[in-house]
Amino acid sequence: MVVKQKNSLFLPMFALLLMIWGCNAAQKQEKAESEGGEETEAFGGNPEFEALEHNFGKLSYGEEVGARFGYKNNGEGLLMIERVVTGCGCTVAEYSEKPLQPGETGFVEVIFDSRGKRGSQFQEARVFFRGHKTPVRLSIFAEVGKN
Template identity: 25%
Template sequence: MKKTLFLLMLLFLGVTYASAEKQAEITFDKTSHDFGTFSEDHPKVRCVFTFTNTGDAPLVIFQAVASCGCTIPDYTREPIMPGKKGTIEVTYNGTGKYPGEFKKSISVRSNAKLELVRLYIKGQMTPKTTKTANN
């Protein structure tokens, strides 16, 4: 009885270990984006971060959270199969913000080997152009 229980436990541990080897892996084409200089007249800018599942199990993004409310990430919701690509589109909205330089981060949580990845955006918003009245 003890031998059977021991063998069953070894079998369970072996199966668990073998299944744990398969894991998703997230690889981004880039982890930062510089918007450069843009005007407060057009305060919304967007960029796309593309990633590939370089692992051997389906990749699931659980959440993508920005460091502030002026930055909105939108990401691929369905599982990404091994070898396939997904995207995280990031929109920065400078409406109501002071002109100047900014740097924001987006924390991406997934089931990949590296569970947390940070993406960064930066840029410089210049003041609105003022129109003068001709008298």
């Protein structure tokens, strides 16, 4: 009798798991189709940055500085930043979040905190645009002195 109860619970649980898995797979497929279709085609913009690197020169230990990298959408479609990835916790980025029409301008500001750093510093921010496979690399340089 104990065996019968275990089997009677197993089948409904297994069916429930299959239903959940099937719904989740269907949602993922719908999302992939919507992202790969017309929406991606609308994002055919082309970013053109004014500069790709900035040298802060000599900084005092503990100083926090930022460099603003401006860019223009020189493409035919919309241009939008999906995300910006920085090299370490000492560097963060703020950026234009709205989609840019052709001819409009945006920015990426890379902020560097020199606390815990000494000597020559090189940090990078990778800017990922929707519809582009490779990121744009923005670089900052600094020479952090002693306090």
